[in-house]
Amino acid sequence: MGNINKEQTFLSDILAGRESNNVPEYVSAVRNAGAVEVDKLPVPTQKHEEWKYTNLKPLLKNNYVSAQKVKGAGEVNDVSEHVFAESGSQHLTFVNGVYRKDLSTIEGLPKDVVIGNIADVDVTHQGHIAEHLGKHAQYEDDPFTPFNSANFRDGAFIYIPKETRVANPVQLLFITTDADEAFFTTPRVLIVGERHSEITIVEDYISLADNVYFNCPVTEVALAEGGKLTHVKLQRESKSAFHIGRIATSIKKDSEYHSYAVHLGSQLSRSDVKAVQLDENTHCTLDGLVLVKGNQVSDTHSVMDHAMPNCTSHQLHKCIVDDKAESIFNGKIFVRQDAQQTNAFQENRNLLLSNNGTVNTKPQLEIWADDVKCSHGATIGQLNEDQVFYLKSRGLSDHKSREILSYGFALDVIESIPVESIQKRLTVEVEKFTRSNAEVNNLVE
């Protein structure tokens, strides 16, 4: 009996309690492969280059039970207040990781779009799942993606046939509730867009309480020739939660992938986003907005992989950090030898509202092709005091001035998200964020 460190066994231990009842073959194959990897891969420490600034010890302090077994979980019988107006007729709901058909509707979607719970997909479409599930999320030595694979049962599967264009966004609502003990969930999303299909998907992670839980989602996206996906992820978990998620996208010729990731919640969030341009003339957006305060930590690691010629990418990642919070950004852009005529843009801007916040930013461009245009920039700054004085000289309080300027800082990312209800929601979130704690308390009273 040697001293086995916690990092080595943590994920395997909590997996020991996983449910294994009645999953279809195409799911169990992925689960079993994942479980093998989890046993091999320890939870990374800060000695690991990819986790240098993010300490996972707080995650390891709790014991997490499977969400299906947790005691005292809150009930959810109505999600109407959480559904964006544009998604009223097409949304899927998952409560504590479990698909809720009764709280989902797809009546607003064209009939040939296949959408539903991964574990319940009709046999005629299971081939698409077998072809793509687990094939895009390359995780190297990250244990969290196989952890998701090993445990997931429910998740969203969306298949858009060729030439099909869906006008209104599909919202995937992942709701977590209060419970008597800490628990974990592993939602999975698989989006397959066929030739010249077009859709907008909103992954929305919300919490109904401020409890401790561990959410470990994985999303995979495969776009065929000329496919177009607008992908919004809103992470609004409980301020005590852990959210460690991965998004992996592979896109083919003439396709477009536009991703907007917003992180507002969680005491610790980590987002690994990777887009691989597999063929010529593709276009990617990997924008992000992070608002952290208190003791929150939010870490975004992105990879934009330009493998083929004539592709573009755009990445504007903005963070606002208040109190003792911390944001981390590592943005890798690979331009492979074949990827001539690449046009890649990356900008990471950080706004520090306090003297005690921390920002770590590391743009990382690796370019092998010689005929490309790549630009990158990273800034860390405070509010411009000339602007603050200008606003105050017009009668606006110091706080109101800073709130307006913070909103102005975040605005270009918010405005680029092409769903009006989300823009409005985020405007409110920025306002809430920049209010002092005292003011928020006053509002509650």
Added chain:
Amino acid sequence: MIIIKDLHAEVEGEKILKGINLEIKAGEIHAVMGPNGSGKSTLAKVIAGHPAYEVTKGEIIYEGEDILEMDPDERARKGVFMAFQYPVEVPGVSNSMFMRESYNAILEEQGQDPLDPLEFEDYILDKLKIVNLDSKLLDRNVNDGFSGGEKKRNEILQMAILNPKLALLDETDSGLDIDALKIVSEGINQLASKDKAVLLVTHYQRILNYITPDFVHVLVDGKVEKSGGKELALELEEHGYEWVREARVNGKA
């Protein structure tokens, strides 16, 4: 309306104002002139409460209250307004939202109900005419990409909207062509009234062809070197600021 007594101020340890005395009554327009570096812009900024300037001595009594202890926003809500020499660009913040929030802050101070966006739109239509500005500028971000003239007119528009008691105009005429100067001057004249006061900081006599001051003060090296009526500005135009300096030296001699 405002009494300034023996005002000393410095920025980053450098003494700029060295004992200013000035009184402005309601209904008066005072022009403050002076060579570059004489402290005339500093005077306007200190009255408005710019945090970069430290007042080391003296007092500013506005409407019977010492305002030196007040934050700039509190001064603004009590009716002090400064039109900036270099209006600040504020990307990401729409001009109309900014102006509505400002006006509502002042209404709130006066115990009145705030205006919603539609009510505010009605309220500012007339004000736009005063400065001959296109309403499209309201949808743009504050001063962002505005021409020099548009920025200055945007300042006077804010003055028209906020309706201050004491307007400090910091070189509002600089950088304006003759047409814009006329528009801005007419705007200021429309807003001046017997219960308001204007402090007009300017380097040149030119704007005083359109705005007639009741008093002209010449600042040299942080002090009011000479005060007089509107004719003083013309004498300055003719003789230059050296004339005031020489007069001082000769006077002392």
